[in-house]
Amino acid sequence: MEQKEITVALVGNPNCGKTSLFNALTGLNHKVSNFPGTTVEKKTGSFKLSPEKNAHIIDLPGTYSLYPKSADELVTYEILRNKAETNYPDLVVFIADASNLKRNLLLFTQVADLKVPIVLVLNMLDVAERRGIKYDLAKLEEKLQVPIISINARKKEGIDKLKEVLLDEKLRVTAKYFSLERVNQQMLLDLSKITDKRNKYAALQYAINASSLISEKAKRLTEVFKHYEFDIISFQEDEVLTRYKIIDETVKYARLKNTSQLKASITAKVDKVLTHRYYGIGIFLVLLLLVFQAMFSWSEYPKDWLEVGLGAFTDYVEKTLPAGVLNDLIVHGVLAGLTGVMVFLPQIILLFLFIAILEDVGYMARVGFIMDRIMRPFGMNGKSIVPLIGGMACAVPSIMATRSIENKKERLITILVTPLMSCSARLPVYTLLIGMMLEDTAKWGPFNVHGLVLMLMYLIGFGAAILSAWVFKLFIKQKEKTYFILELPGYKVPVFSNLLITIYEKGSAFVFGAGKIIIAVSVILWVLASTGPHANMQMVENKYSVILQNDTLTEAAKKEIHLQMNAQKLEASYAGEFGKLIEPAIRPLGFDWKIGIALLTSLAAREVFVGTMNTIYSVNDDGDNSFGHIKTKMMAEINPRTGKPSYNTATFLSLMIFYAFAMQCMSTIAIVKKETDHIKWPIIQFIYLTALAYGSSLLVFNLFS
Amino acid sequence: MNLTQLGYGKKAVITKVNGQILALKLFEMGILPGEEVELENVAPFGDPIAINLSESKVCLRMQDASCIEIKLID
Numbered sequence: 166m167e168q169k170e171i172t173v174a175l176v177g178n179p180n181c182g183k184t185s186l187f188n189a190l191t192g193l194n195h196k197v198s199n200f201p202g203t204t205v206e207k208k209t210g211s212f213k214l215s216p217e218k219n220a221h222i223i224d225l226p227g228t229y230s231l232y233p234k235s236a237d238e239l240v241t242y243e244i245l246r247n248k249a250e251t252n253y254p255d256l257v258v259f260i261a262d263a264s265n266l267k268r269n270l271l272l273f274t275q276v277a278d279l280k281v282p283i284v285l286v287l288n289m290l291d292v293a294e295r296r297g298i299k300y301d302l303a304k305l306e307e308k309l310q311v312p313i314i315s316i317n318a319r320k321k322e323g324i325d326k327l328k329e330v331l332l333d334e335k336l337r338v339t340a341k342y343f344s345l346e347r348v349n350q351q352m353l354l355d356l357s358k359i360t361d362k363r364n365k366y367a368a369l370q371y372a373i374n375a376s377s378l379i380s381e382k383a384k385r386l387t388e389v390f391k392h393y394e395f396d397i398i399s400f401q402e403d404e405v406l407t408r409y410k411i412i413d414e415t416v417k418y419a420r421l422k423n424t425s426q427l428k429a430s431i432t433a434k435v436d437k438v439l440t441h442r443y444y445g446i447g448i449f450l451v452l453l454l455l456v457f458q459a460m461f462s463w464s465e466y467p468k469d470w471l472e473v474g475l476g477a478f479t480d481y482v483e484k485t486l487p488a489g490v491l492n493d494l495i496v497h498g499v500l501a502g503l504t505g506v507m508v509f510l511p512q513i514i515l516l517f518l519f520i521a522i523l524e525d526v527g528y529m530a531r532v533g534f535i536m537d538r539i540m541r542p543f544g545m546n547g548k549s550i551v552p553l554i555g556g557m558a559c560a561v562p563s564i565m566a567t568r569s570i571e572n573k574k575e576r577l578i579t580i581l582v583t584p585l586m587s588c589s590a591r592l593p594v595y596t597l598l599i600g601m602m603l604e605d606t607a608k609w610g611p612f613n614v615h616g617l618v619l620m621l622m623y624l625i626g627f628g629a630a631i632l633s634a635w636v637f638k639l640f641i642k643q644k645e646k647t648y649f650i651l652e653l654p655g656y657k658v659p660v661f662s663n664l665l666i667t668i669y670e671k672g673s674a675f676v677f678g679a680g681k682i683i684i685a686v687s688v689i690l691w692v693l694a695s696t697g698p699h700a701n702m703q704m705v706e707n708k709y710s711v712i713l714q715n716d717t718l719t720e721a722a723k724k725e726i727h728l729q730m731n732a733q734k735l736e737a738s739y740a741g742e743f744g745k746l747i748e749p750a751i752r753p754l755g756f757d758w759k760i761g762i763a764l765l766t767s768l769a770a771r772e773v774f775v776g777t778m779n780t781i782y783s784v785n786d787d788g789d790n791s792f793g794h795i796k797t798k799m800m801a802e803i804n805p806r807t808g809k810p811s812y813n814t815a816t817f818l819s820l821m822i823f824y825a826f827a828m829q830c831m832s833t834i835a836i837v838k839k840e841t842d843h844i845k846w847p848i849i850q851f852i853y854l855t856a857l858a859y860g861s862s863l864l865v866f867n868l869f870s
Numbered sequence: 871m872n873l874t875q876l877g878y879g880k881k882a883v884i885t886k887v888n889g890q891i892l893a894l895k896l897f898e899m900g901i902l903p904g905e906e907v908e909l910e911n912v913a914p915f916g917d918p919i920a921i922n923l924s925e926s927k928v929c930l931r932m933q934d935a936s937c938i939e940i941k942l943i944d
Contacts, residue, residue, distance in 0.1 A: 229898040265925040268900035298925075398890050405897045432927065433910060440911045440920065534929045538915040547918070547929075648892055648934050650899055653920055653927040 170211075170219040173331065174244060174254035176276055178269050179227030180527075180654035181262040182288040185318035187224045188666050190327075195224075207240075207252070214332045223252060226568070229268075231275040231370060232401060236576070236840075237568035245279055246371055256337060257283040258327070260318070263300065264293035264655075270412045271405065274342040277311065278366045282337040284312045284330055291317060292655065296430070298420070305419040312336045319660045342411055343404060345369065352393040359385055373397050432527075432655040439528065445535040452528075454620060456519045461616045464511035471511070475504040498691030502683050502776035509593040509772070510675065516589050517558050517671040518664060525659035529554070533651055543631045544638030546570065546649045549579040553630060556586030557623060558671070560833045564840055572647040578637045580840060581850055584833050585630040587623045587825060590679070590771040594824045595622055597775055601796055602817040626825050629857065678832070683776045686766050690740060690780050694762075697738035705733045735759075735781065754823065754859070755816040755866040757804060767829045774824070815870035819862045827858035871942070873921070873935040876909045882940040883907070889937040896938070899928055907940065 177183045187195070187210065195210030208224040225244055226237035233239040244252055257276055261269035266287075277283050293299070306313045312330050316323030330336055345353060345365055353365045359382065360375070362368040376386045376397070390397060439448060479500045486492040523529050529551050537547030548570045555563035560583050567583070570576040587595070599618050609617060696702070709730040713723065735741050736758075743765065744758030751761050763777040782798045802811040828834070828851045837847040876882055884905050887893045896902070900923050910927065911920040920929040 232894070232898075234895060265900070267925060268898075271898065296925075398894060401894050402897060405894065406902065409897075409902060433922075436911055436920070436927075440913065442912050442914055442916070446914050534911075534918060534920060535913050537929075537931070538913060538917050646891070648895065648931065649918060650895060650928060650930045650934060652899065653929055655927070 171255045173222045177260040182318040189321045235571045260286045263287045263290045277340045287315045308415040460515045467511035471508045501779040502687030505775040505779035513589040521667040543634040544578045556583040582630040587626040593775045693740035701737040754862040755819045819866035823862040828854035873938040886939040
């Protein structure tokens with residue numbers, strides 16, 4: 166029977182253009198989800214092969230071999246090893262970088278030897294040609310015995326040809342490269358039985374990978390290896406070298422005589438500067454500063470437009486909907502909360518964009534190279550820098566990105582400290598607070614002071630991250646030897662459409678992910694802030710209705726009294742009661758009960774702080790200026806206890822430090838549990854970060870007040 | 871001599887790779903006997919180093935590089 170849909174797995178080395186090919190095939194038609202019943206994340210998409218036939222494509226993490234050494238390589242191996250899995254591909258599309266064919270073919274021959282139908286896609290032939298490397302594809306095909314398609318994933322060339330090949334079932338062939346004749350055949354039979362795999366290579370490979378685990382099966386496999394005196398590592402080394410020998414012959418046979426002169430590589434020239442022994446780190450810091458300056462200044466106009474647009478929309482809704490509870494809930498609850506956060510979308514998108522560019526260009530790997538020595542004393546390695554920098558955008562994908570770190574201890578430490586990097590959710594909080602603390606126009610030399618303070622907050626986060634890492638290093642036991650081997654891919658001009666797709670993904674994740682939480686929190690908050698213990702609320706209302714009946718009052722005085730009434734109502738509400746309940750605990754940090762409410766709600770996500778403040782101050786509003794600047798409102802706030810403004814420099818600094826350190830993000834807690842596979846770590850993380858936040862805020866508040 | 875002793879811009883050929891699991895990882899990254907190497911960059915503080923192989927560029931720590939035996943080619 167003809168299948169309606171085929172499952173295709175995209176496999177290849179890191180940096181071979183896999184993501185570009187995936188994007189070229191699926192466009193925006195893809196999603197990130199989990200494999201059923203597991204915590205393994207998968208990126209899948211679909212596209213039409215013909216009017217009747219669909220292809221379902223899984224993008225597997227880049228790996229160098231099928232003997233996984235890191236968590237992301239394990240994902241790829243797990244999918245390819247289990248034929249019974251629903252996600253087991255009908256066909257593997259193996260994408261190889263033609264400018265580095267030998268090494269790419271190592272993994273290719275390993276995958277092919279699992280006896281899964283495979284096609285070889287050659288990418289970056291243009292890069293190879295510039296280096297004077299050219300192949301006769303017919304000869305390559307003749308040697309490898311599988312269909313070969315040449316593409317240019319970045320320019321989307323050859324994609325139709327690839328689809329044609331995928332559609333042609335006659336071309337679905339398997340190949341065999343590596344022979345197990347030198348291995349004890351009886352042992353292979355024994356392993357086949359235990360692992361339940363008929364393909365001997367698949368059985369042996371599975372046995373090698375599984376024997377390092379702790380299970381009943383692993384014990385039996387280890388016994389078999391022992392019985393036959395089979396040395397796993399020498400076999401693996403021998404396997405890899407034998408494969409290279411076969412590949413070498415193939416590549417030599419198919420390679421065309423070097424015609425063009427080898428040009429000096431641009432990458433070498435650029436690396437001379439960017440990874441310079443003495444000023445490489447300086448360049449990195451200047452680049453970061455430029456990113457923050459750009460993020461701040463470029464987002465100014467779109468932010469203003471959003472503010473005006475959303476304000477107009479809120480006014481329109483308020484006037485259109487019939488007055489009443491529903492109107493109040495939507496305008497002062499949902500829209501107030503949502504608007505407060507959505508205006509930061511431009512900044513967040515810009516930050517994600519800059520990080521994506523640095524990654525696409527190939528600079529991130531260089532940062533790993535120049536920072537490795539610095540990270541080492543802190544129990545991390547150069548690869549930790551990618552999650553840490555990514556943590557400035559969002560800790561959740563960054564903690565997933567730690568999968569590329571081979572050493573378990575270094576990975577765990579990186580996971581534990583990544584939430585200290587100032588993520589984009591803190592950006593709205595910092596921006597609001599810095600904006601209230603300092604004049605807009607303040608300059609320091611050519612730099613905007615806002616940008617500098619913001620940069621300082623990021624540096625404080627980074628400092629706290631590496632210091633905590635150093636502490637963790639002392640307490641976490643080291644099990645395996647550590648090494649750091651990282652490929653430095655050639656520099657590339659980023660592909661515009663890939664960047665757009667990244668921005669679209671991150672932007673919509675923020676709008677929908679954060680949006681959902683904010684709507685839920687705002688509604689709950691609005692209810693809690695506008696209702697309260699009946700007796701208390703009644704008392705306030707009675708008190709003011711008597712005062713307001715006084716006819717001699719001027720309009721202005723009435724307005725003033727209205728404001729007072731609303732403030733007292735909020736204080737009497739459930740939210741107020743709640744905030745007051747925790748006020749004693751946070752008063753030493755300079756926070757009042759209103760900030761207390763915001764601290765509680767931002768346990769879900771940090772950016773909720775701004776939404777909450779908006780909702781609180783909007784409920785507190787007298788109604789005719791429903792969408793005023795929250796900034797002016799907060800600045801006008803007087804603390805009844807001291808008679809001074811509620812917010813002063815010490816409060817702002819204390820609040821910013823609290824938000825810099827505290828673990829206020831449900832998604833991060835969830836992802837840490839997933840990635841560490843134990844509830845213990847998110848708990849430890851939550852406790853140490855809360856303690857750090859409280860202690861530091863206490864210190865800062867007392868120093869500055 | 872081993873890879874840590876290679877000077878800037880000098881070319882050498884790998885003769886042997888020591889170190890069990892590390893060797894396997896190095897092989898998989900394309901660092902194997904018979905390959906030509908060239909020292910291209912040294913990171914701040916003198917470690918790690920970046921080397922050029924015939925078709926790729928890889929960085930590794932001095933400690934790992936000391937497992938790679940080389941012979942100079944002139």
